[in-house]
Amino acid sequence: MHNLLNRGFNGDFRAIGRLITLVESNSPLAKDIMKQVYPRTGKAQVIGITGSPGAGKSTFVDRLISQIKADGKKVGVIAIDPSSPFTGGAILGDRLRMQGHSLDGGVFIRSMGSRGHLGGVSKSTHEAALILDSCGFDVILIETVGVGQSEIEIVKIADTVALVLVPGMGDDVQVMKAGIMEIADVFVINKADKEGADKVASDVQLMLKMLGEKEWMPPVCLVSSYKNTGVDEVKKILDDHWRYLHTTEEGRKRRYSQLEMEVEDTLREEISQVVERAWNKRKAKGVLEELAQRMTDPYTLANEIISKIIKQQ
Amino acid sequence: MHNLLNRGFNGDFRAIGRLITLVESNSPLAKDIMKQVYPRTGKAQVIGITGSPGAGKSTFVDRLISQIKADGKKVGVIAIDPSSPFTGGAILGDRLRMQGHSLDGGVFIRSMGSRGHLGGVSKSTHEAALILDSCGFDVILIETVGVGQSEIEIVKIADTVALVLVPGMGDDVQVMKAGIMEIADVFVINKADKEGADKVASDVQLMLKMLGEKEWMPPVCLVSSYKNTGVDEVKKILDDHWRYLHTTEEGRKRRYSQLEMEVEDTLREEISQVVERAWNKRKAKGVLEELAQRMTDPYTLANEIISKIIKQQ
Numbered sequence: 001m002h003n004l005l006n007r008g009f010n011g012d013f014r015a016i017g018r019l020i021t022l023v024e025s026n027s028p029l030a031k032d033i034m035k036q037v038y039p040r041t042g043k044a045q046v047i048g049i050t051g052s053p054g055a056g057k058s059t060f061v062d063r064l065i066s067q068i069k070a071d072g073k074k075v076g077v078i079a080i081d082p083s084s085p086f087t088g089g090a091i092l093g094d095r096l097r098m099q100g101h102s103l104d105g106g107v108f109i110r111s112m113g114s115r116g117h118l119g120g121v122s123k124s125t126h127e128a129a130l131i132l133d134s135c136g137f138d139v140i141l142i143e144t145v146g147v148g149q150s151e152i153e154i155v156k157i158a159d160t161v162a163l164v165l166v167p168g169m170g171d172d173v174q175v176m177k178a179g180i181m182e183i184a185d186v187f188v189i190n191k192a193d194k195e196g197a198d199k200v201a202s203d204v205q206l207m208l209k210m211l212g213e214k215e216w217m218p219p220v221c222l223v224s225s226y227k228n229t230g231v232d233e234v235k236k237i238l239d240d241h242w243r244y245l246h247t248t249e250e251g252r253k254r255r256y257s258q259l260e261m262e263v264e265d266t267l268r269e270e271i272s273q274v275v276e277r278a279w280n281k282r283k284a285k286g287v288l289e290e291l292a293q294r295m296t297d298p299y300t301l302a303n304e305i306i307s308k309i310i311k312q313q
Numbered sequence: 314m315h316n317l318l319n320r321g322f323n324g325d326f327r328a329i330g331r332l333i334t335l336v337e338s339n340s341p342l343a344k345d346i347m348k349q350v351y352p353r354t355g356k357a358q359v360i361g362i363t364g365s366p367g368a369g370k371s372t373f374v375d376r377l378i379s380q381i382k383a384d385g386k387k388v389g390v391i392a393i394d395p396s397s398p399f400t401g402g403a404i405l406g407d408r409l410r411m412q413g414h415s416l417d418g419g420v421f422i423r424s425m426g427s428r429g430h431l432g433g434v435s436k437s438t439h440e441a442a443l444i445l446d447s448c449g450f451d452v453i454l455i456e457t458v459g460v461g462q463s464e465i466e467i468v469k470i471a472d473t474v475a476l477v478l479v480p481g482m483g484d485d486v487q488v489m490k491a492g493i494m495e496i497a498d499v500f501v502i503n504k505a506d507k508e509g510a511d512k513v514a515s516d517v518q519l520m521l522k523m524l525g526e527k528e529w530m531p532p533v534c535l536v537s538s539y540k541n542t543g544v545d546e547v548k549k550i551l552d553d554h555w556r557y558l559h560t561t562e563e564g565r566k567r568r569y570s571q572l573e574m575e576v577e578d579t580l581r582e583e584i585s586q587v588v589e590r591a592w593n594k595r596k597a598k599g600v601l602e603e604l605a606q607r608m609t610d611p612y613t614l615a616n617e618i619i620s621k622i623i624k625q626q
């Protein structure tokens with residue numbers, strides 16, 4: 001493992017892929033890997049790219065990669081794949097376009113399942129991002145699936161969230177509903193060559209005004225991934241946001257609250273394993289029969305189990 | 314408290330209401346109340362009534378109450394109120410109709426908020442149902458709000474789930490989506506006097522066939538709450554289902570898995586309080602700064618906290 005870590009830290013793509021697999025699959029080595037990885041993290045900008053399926057996230061990411069590379073930066077991409085077999089095909093098709101970057105050596109691209117072991121999405125995605133960070137990537141792009149409330153979880157691990165919208169999808173309403181509006185640091189109005197893009201942009205501006213003044217007011221950028229216009233502007237804004245995070249109290253608060261959630265998630269997972277073991281032991285001794293016959297009750301039982309595993313505080 | 318409990322167990326509505334309020338508001342007495350209540354539970358049939366807003370759940374419940382009372386049974390009703398101020402009005406209006414029953418003494422009716430203290434819906438609703446059970450009610454009807462995925466939680470606490478559908482609402486699709494189809498023990502096609510009711514019934518039958526054979530195949534009943542037809546049939550099916558639960562292995566499994574979830578929910582809540590206290594102590598000592606400077610990592614930190622609160626197993 002030590003050798004594998006060193007090769008990863010030196011930028012060996014194969015070793016990095018192997019490390020992510022070990023952690024994603026919950027290998028017994030996972031915790032040790034993460035403990036070695038962690039002290040080397042905190043340098044990369046983690047950028048979440050979210051937005052509905054069909055908004056053109058993958059093509060936009062493809063263009064963005066080129067812009068970031070032009071700055072001489074190393075880019076890693078984590079593309080979250082939906083577990084659903086129905087939408088999987090189309091999205092994977094989109095992503096093949098990104099593979100062009102993968103071959104030229106500067107960009108590491110990794111697909112990850114959207115459903116993991118223990119509420120996995122954010123956990124293994126986050127750990128993969130930490131691994132990339134420790135292995136010297138300057139920018140890590142996380143492209144989400146774009147479906148459902150869990151999208152908002154990206155704010156737990158991304159420094160910067162870009163929301164990609166397109167004209168003609170009634171996105172404005174959907175966005176308001178999901179609460180994604182509040183977590184976006186930059187709005188990318190994609191397919192700006194299409195009719196209605198200006199309308200989407202002005203709708204977003206209006207909604208932002210309604211949400212009230214903030215220290216960082218999320219810019220709204222018109223982008224055409226197809227014509228490759230506007231992507232340079234987005235890149236500049238992403239740089240600005242990174243600077244903003246590191247020079248303001250707001251930025252410090254955001255990092256600290258992410259650290260908090262990180263520890264809490266880890267705590268929750270570890271403790272639930274301990275509790276589950278104790279509970280399984282009791283179940284094996286026929287405690288459900290006792291409950292069914294009302295010889296005990298859930299409250300007394302929970303207290304008993306907890307007093308067996310918890311030290312007197 | 315002892316006095317209050319005894320009055321409740323003897324069927325005093327005011328005392329029962331007070332007990333529910335104490336538990337719902339997380340009074341310091343709550344746990345003791347529930348420990349006294351629990352041994353007296355397990356006798357009542359808890360029936361969840363779910364379905365979209367506008368499906369006529371309240372009127373149906375109103376009719377059903379009359380049928381159950383005609384058998385000489387004591388009925389308790391828990392009506393879950395949406396927290397949303399937008400839909401609240403209409404639903405409360407519907408429910409006023411039920412108050413007729415409330416006045417004649419045989420029926421206890423209680424509204425409860427859909428959002429509680431700690432992920433509350435099912436917890437305080439469940440505790441209210443247990444209180445009614447211990448106070449001698451034979452049947453407890455829980456009318457849900459009918460919105461969102463959390464509806465499915467009703468299966469955690471109900472012995473029998475009735476899903477109310479109406480023609481003309483595109484319910485079939487919604488039902489499939491939410492996974493409620495799988496948890497319904499009886500389908501009530503309400504407003505059967507309206508056009509399209511037969512179509513809804515046959516659609517449901519078709520979907521049930523697609524879901525495959527089960528030991529208990531959920532019957533589909535055409536009901537008109539308005540004309541008061543078909544409600545007697547639903548009542549008979551509810552009785553049948555209660556018998557089914559108590560004479561089959563399937564029924565035993567269902568009760569046991571509910572007991573399991575009950576203990577697990579209690580365990581989760583109790584343990585999270587212990588963990589939170591320990592974590593807050595560490596945070597007060599500036600551990601977030603240490604994390605930000607990578608002097609420690611979340612994994613090491615979680616281990617430290619856990620080893621402080623958990624006994625060596």
